[in-house]
Structures are given as structure tokens and as C-alpha cells.
Amino acid sequence: MERDLLSDEAVRERLAEVLKRQNITVITLGGDDINLRQRLYTQIMYNKKLSVEVALVFLSYFPNLSAEWVFRGKGEMFTTDDNQQQENTNNEKQAEIHLISLENLANRVSRLEAEVFKI
Numbered sequence: 001m002e003r004d005l006l007s008d009e010a011v012r013e014r015l016a017e018v019l020k021r022q023n024i025t026v027i028t029l030g031g032d033d034i035n036l037r038q039r040l041y042t043q044i045m046y047n048k049k050l051s052v053e054v055a056l057v058f059l060s061y062f063p064n065l066s067a068e069w070v071f072r073g074k075g076e077m078f079t080t081d082d083n084q085q086q087e088n089t090n091n092e093k094q095a096e097i098h099l100i101s102l103e104n105l106a107n108r109v110s111r112l113e114a115e116v117f118k119i
Helices: 008-022 027-031 034-045 054-063 067-072 084-116
Strands: none
Touching: 008 034, 008 054, 008 067, 027 034, 027 054, 034 054, 054 067
16 A cells, blocks of 8 residues: 555655755754744654644745655655755855854853843
């Protein structure tokens, strides 16, 4: 019996394959939004029912990701043959996320220093 290519399980496997191939975690994909990261993690890693939001996050984060491939398993994972371009885009997005995290940490350190030196 042929496995249903449209099932949550099949879509989840394809989304996990994207993460693996791009060397990205759901934590990175969710950015600074803790609630989004939790939803992504539980839906991808714990076989919870997939929401449209999860697919949209993937398609937004990976602009060349083929929706046809995600939902139906047809065609190529990415709509372009230029994998280097996709990798560069992902690296730029990861760098932006890390920069935001560093800026948040710097702001937190500044606030903590201000509190400490008030005493």
C-alpha cells in the first residue's frame, strides 16, 4: 500500500529533511519568538498535527523552497538549481538572528550594569 504523500507524517518528514539539509534547527527557524519556536518544535519533532503556520514559516524562511514539494512531494526541494544562493541566504538569515541575539544580550548587560552601579 502506497504511503499518503499528503499526510501530516509525509509533510513533517519533508520539513525535517529541509532542516537537515540546510543544517538549521527549529529553534533557529523560530528566531526570537519563543512561542513560535515551541510550536515548531512540538509539531515537527513530536508528531503533533501540523498547522498552516508551520508550512508558512518554512516557505517564508526558505524563499526557494517548493511548496509543491513540501505539500505533495513532487518536484525538487528547491525551485532553483543554485544551491549556493540558497545556502548564502540561509547564512545571512542566521547571521541576522545571531546579531539580534547579541544586541539583546548587550542591552541586557547594560541594564544589569546600570542596576549594579546604582547600589
